[in-house]
Amino acid sequence: MTALILAGLLLFGAAALLDVCVPLSVLPARLRPAPYLLCAAGSGCLAAVSATALREPSPVPQVSFGDWLGFGTxxxxxxxxxxxxxxxxxxxxxxxxxxxxGWAPGRVTSRGPGASCALVLASVAVVESADNAFLFLLAWEGITIGFYLLTAVERRRVGPAVATFGFGKVSGAALLLGLLLPAAHTGGFALAGFAQLPAGTARSAAWALLVLAFAIKIGLAPVQVWLPRGYAAAPAGLRPVMAGVAVNAGFYGLWRTLDVLGPPPAWLAVTLLLLAAFTAFLGIAHAAVQNRLERVIAYSSVENAGLICTGYAVALIGTLTHSDALTAVGLVAGTLQTVTHAIAKTLLFAGSAALEADAGTGDLERLRGTARRLPWAATAVAVGAVTLAGLPPTAGFVSEWFLLESLMQQFRLTAFPYGLALAAAGALIALTAGFASVTFVRIVGMVVLGPRREDTPHRAGRRADLGTAGRVGVAVLALGGLATAALTPLQLRVIGTGLTPLVPRHVSAGALASPWVVQPVFAEFSSLSPGWLWVVMPTLLAAVCALLVAASRGRALHVRRVPAWRSASGGVHGDDQYTPFGYANPTRRVLGAVLRTRTRATPVSSGETGTATGPPPGPARDRPVPTAATGGTLDYASDVVEVVEAYLYRPLFGPLRAAVSLAKRLQSGRLDAYLTYMLIVLVAVLALVAALS
Known part of the structure; x- marks a missing residue:
């Protein structure tokens, strides 16, 4: 197994070297996807190692670096x-x-994206297996650098790259402090040794700092503002690596923190539960009203981060109340949702990359019906959307069922604050699930099944539908996602084995009421058989179809050609059809208090429809207000506000600019003045240390 680990890492290194060292001009077109194929081979090696690690009993696969890092073995x-x-x-x-x-040929025009992809994958592998705090931190910074390089590929979009890098550095700083605190108290950098940190202020501070570090990376409110911009700025074909793969390092960090530090402070568990539920609701609220496909998917990532962390917070409350069953159901729900998110988000971003390349835009108004020309991309988007909508019999339905069931256990808690927090989180998650259906019905109905606009541009020369490799990837993901739902009991056995360091195996095994029936760990509360859904639902569908054919005496089999999407009425064409903007407008109004919806209706003359410049010049008394009755029209506009950015971060820009201006003045000072400042600081630090000792 050591050889496979080294082989996987070496393949990542070979992919990076090939992408950086070989100019595209000398690389044949058929070999340009080679860096990504090498990354796929390296990932396959590491996945094979993981399958061995989950077998019981088996030796733990490992690679030793000795003590050459300088911070212990x-x-x-x-x-x-x-x-x-x-x-x-x-x-x-x-x-x-x-x-x-499959996406890269013809679309990657510079060196670097393949190397950045390899760097991210290698860093994630190290983060998820390092047993040394310094090695963990080093790999975490590698993910930050890889994200920055991916978002900075298009140098015209500097803002998202700077935001991605800035939040990444804040995450790294929080992680550094969170790891140094237990290291200073235990006298070593081995993560396993951090379990010796006694309960108290130091452990509470370490818990809070580590949760902050991982929350930034996964996009938990209020530190999620970088994520929609960062994902949208990255190359379309590499967004699946960021959103479906690399983000799992953040979730692993949370799971490992519970393993290493034990129960968190009570205030942190309750705060994280409420923040996670609010993040899920805020994320889906913004996803429901976005006008660009990549931003819909990115905000959905924020929602899924909230769902996953909600299950994790339930597990934290379980550890505080010494309820192994509650800990188990929270961790199982969070892990199932992580699996759902990884599969569905990779499918969505892979499909959207092909759609954007074909249409030349990610605007939903221009993407209407484009998936009809690209059946493989359409399949990826449809399966991913239905999964994240939580519809049966997909994996999304199973994971959200487990999450809601875990939140319903608040009646078992005797402490009122815990029960109240679970009840509030349950209400927010229920709302989130409802709006998720609305969000992804718009994507499937408009983009996949909707009629194509006549004026939508498309690039005929780039019509390759994901390419051969991309089609294989989409098929594996789609079939794998559906199989995990049908074989949920087997999936729960694997998850139970993986969660053994956190919760006893026999406790998590309580999620299996029988070989093909699952329950939320607590016996006789509720049950579900995802496998039987795959039998019963098709059977009922076949029965209804047979009854329809019999009742219609065969007339139902006659071919009738009608549009797949008619905006709820026949004979509607052109701009009067239901649009993605119009479909989302009720959500903007219903959630106006959360989204701070702003609307504007401007009268325009008959010949000026579509402008937002207002009425033509001239005295108002000489011109009647144009309305439908007088032959005029109204130009309607509506947008929303990112409340966290508007009310938390923008007010900080002024003081930050002032601080930067003050720092710039120090850059052109005198050397003797700088030495004086350093001496003063050194004396102050020594005096503080002496006073504290």
């Missing part, structure tokens, strides 16, 4: 928890890299 150690996340991460990474290989 370091290993890449794939224990059961690491094996679970390696299996999830790199099984999906194989398909994500294949879709990137």
């Amino acid at each position: 370091a290993h890449l150690r794939v224990d059961q928890l690491s094996g679970l996340f390696w299996l999830l991460t790199f099984a999906v990474a194989v398909a994500a890299c294949l879709t990137a290989a």
